Amino acid sequence: xxxxxxxxxxxxxxxxxxxxxxxxxxxxxxxxxxxxxxxxxxxxxxxxxxxxxxxxxxxxxxxxxxxxxxxxxxxxxxxxxxxxxxxxxxxxxxxxxxxxxxxxxxxxxxxxxxxxxxxxxxxxxxxxxxxxxxxxxxxxxxxxxxxxxxxxxxxxxxxxxxxxxxxxxxxxxxxxxxxxxxxxxxxxxxxxxxxxxxxxxxxxxxxxxxxxxxxxxxxxxxxxxxxxxxxxxxxx
Amino acid sequence: xxxxxxxxxxxxxxxxxxxxxxxxxxxxxxxxxxxxxxxxxxxxxxxxxxxxxxxxxxxxxxxxxxxxxxxxxxxxxxxxxxxxxxxxxxxxxxxxxxxxxxxxxxxxxxxxxxxxxxxxxxxxxxxxxxxxxxxxxxxxxxxxxxxxxxxxxxxxxxxxxxxxxxxxxxxxxxxxxxxxxxxxxxxxxxxxxxxxxxxxxxxxxxxxxxxxxxxxxxxxxxxxxxxxxxxxxxxx
DNA sequence: CGTTGAATTGAAAGTGATCAAGGCGTGTGG
DNA sequence: CCACACGCCTTGATCACTTTCAATTCAACG
Numbered sequence: 001x002x003x004x005x006x007x008x009x010x011x012x013x014x015x016x017x018x019x020x021x022x023x024x025x026x027x028x029x030x031x032x033x034x035x036x037x038x039x040x041x042x043x044x045x046x047x048x049x050x051x052x053x054x055x056x057x058x059x060x061x062x063x064x065x066x067x068x069x070x071x072x073x074x075x076x077x078x079x080x081x082x083x084x085x086x087x088x089x090x091x092x093x094x095x096x097x098x099x100x101x102x103x104x105x106x107x108x109x110x111x112x113x114x115x116x117x118x119x120x121x122x123x124x125x126x127x128x129x130x131x132x133x134x135x136x137x138x139x140x141x142x143x144x145x146x147x148x149x150x151x152x153x154x155x156x157x158x159x160x161x162x163x164x165x166x167x168x169x170x171x172x173x174x175x176x177x178x179x180x181x182x183x184x185x186x187x188x189x190x191x192x193x194x195x196x197x198x199x200x201x202x203x204x205x206x207x208x209x210x211x212x213x214x215x216x217x218x219x220x221x222x223x224x225x226x227x228x229x230x231x232x233x234x235x236x
Numbered sequence: 237x238x239x240x241x242x243x244x245x246x247x248x249x250x251x252x253x254x255x256x257x258x259x260x261x262x263x264x265x266x267x268x269x270x271x272x273x274x275x276x277x278x279x280x281x282x283x284x285x286x287x288x289x290x291x292x293x294x295x296x297x298x299x300x301x302x303x304x305x306x307x308x309x310x311x312x313x314x315x316x317x318x319x320x321x322x323x324x325x326x327x328x329x330x331x332x333x334x335x336x337x338x339x340x341x342x343x344x345x346x347x348x349x350x351x352x353x354x355x356x357x358x359x360x361x362x363x364x365x366x367x368x369x370x371x372x373x374x375x376x377x378x379x380x381x382x383x384x385x386x387x388x389x390x391x392x393x394x395x396x397x398x399x400x401x402x403x404x405x406x407x408x409x410x411x412x413x414x415x416x417x418x419x420x421x422x423x424x425x426x427x428x429x430x431x432x433x434x435x436x437x438x439x440x441x442x443x444x445x446x447x448x449x450x451x452x453x454x455x456x457x458x459x460x461x462x463x464x465x466x467x468x469x470x471x472x
Numbered sequence: 473c474g475t476t477g478a479a480t481t482g483a484a485a486g487t488g489a490t491c492a493a494g495g496c497g498t499g500t501g502g
Numbered sequence: 503c504c505a506c507a508c509g510c511c512t513t514g515a516t517c518a519c520t521t522t523c524a525a526t527t528c529a530a531c532g
Contacts, residue, residue: 069378120356134370135307141377142305142422186378
């Protein structure tokens with residue numbers, strides 16, 4: 001039984017057999033979640049670690065005014081450390097996009113895992129990786145126009161999906177609705193629609209019926225403004 | 237000789253005497269940097285860890301078009317893991333704001349530190365902390381108006397400065413120019429200026445001559461839209 | 473006392489949001 | 503099997519917030 005989480009951590013640091021075994025054990029108990037379900041509910045024990053073994057999800061926050069911001073798109077192998085600080089409240093959550101397989105690691109188990117040097121290192125590097133991605137998001141939101149930002153995000157998602165072996169030859173399945181895309185990009189669904197049309201007109205990408213086709217990678221990176229550096233090394 | 241870095245890590249996890257010693261040793265070699273200097277230069281060995289022992293700095297990225305986005309404001313005790321992925325190139329750097337004291341930890345030393353469970357845990361938690369902050373920035377940039385965003389950032393900086401023991405009673409020194417503020421907020425310096433005036437008119441904050449005065453914390457958090465949750469736990 | 477970087481002000485131009493309908497596809501129940 | 507309903511995508515017109523460009527003022531400093 002494949003475990004994308006373990007695969008990913010192994011790419012980040014050399015792990016002993018024992019460490020690999022411990023990680024498998026920790027994620028052995030997986031539960032199936034349907035699409036469009038909130039993974040984090042009120043009253044959930046915090047300090048846990050959430051591991052996406054299969055399926056897509058996103059981390060989001062709802063602001064007082066009711067608007068929503070997506071802070072991360074989670075794909076198989078990705079992790080969410082629900083460490084104290086947040087999501088005790090309902091204003092911050094994680095929602096599945098597709099049907100998913102999720103494992104939950106208890107805080108005590110996480111602590112135990114961290115005592116093993118290889119695992120500690122791998123978890124640390126994985127976190128650094130996520131941080132690089134977040135920084136790229138900040139840059140996008142702060143200094144890119146909507147078209148650049150959209151191109152940038154699509155490129156990121158495409159590359160990440162490719163790394164998982166999903167899709168080939170410029171085509172991957174991208175189960176995000178324009179609404180979710182909008183909340184990730186910090187814009188309106190209406191405007192996302194127009195921007196996608198513009199990208200299509202530029203012959204850069206097509207996104208239709210949940211299928212993303214990168215017609216012209218060069219044009220897309222050009223529009224995005226060359227920032228996929230942070231992804232190049234992601235994975236090794 | 238105080239070491240804010242060690243102080244901070246101790247707040248994140250219980251450390252043995254030996255671990256504390258190792259951290260002190262690793263940051264023993266500090267160098268003084270003048271204000272407005274780039275800390276990361278081309279050709280710098282990557283994979284190092286940069287530790288701010290004293291002074292302020294910011295992490296930024298310059299886009300092709302020449303615009304700049306600040307991704308983090310670094311204060312004493314804060315860390316920058318220059319892990320591979322980025323800043324090999326000149327497009328991403330760290331610049332001091334004030335005169336500063338900085339220690340550099342070599343990759344090999346970092347690896348060694350990580351083998352000690354308490355340190356591994358503390359570094360991990362510190363990283364989670366930074367991540368929470370980055371996520372909050374993403375939310376701000378994506379779904380807050382410029383006034384809310386500015387209020388939010390000023391509040392964050394104020395609370396972080398307070399925790400360091402700098403300033404009291406609603407007044408702290410904030411050495412950021414409006415230009416840097418603008419690049420952190422993803423807006424124009426001109427607009428930052430107008431927004432600050434608006435905040436002053438609302439009797440929420442005053443920022444003049446590098447001194448930030450929170451006239452009315454309630455009003456400020458109100459405008460910011462209540463998102464300082466992620467800071468409350470920061471520090472313990 | 474001039475020079476320099478930062479802060480401030482005003483007017484014009486854009487970019488993206490908002491509001492309001494309409495279209496399309498799919499699944500479900502009559 | 504058709505029809506309706508619901509979610510999602512699409513389009514148009516208008517409005518608002520921010521940027522841009524261009525000067526001007528201010529404060530610190532040599």
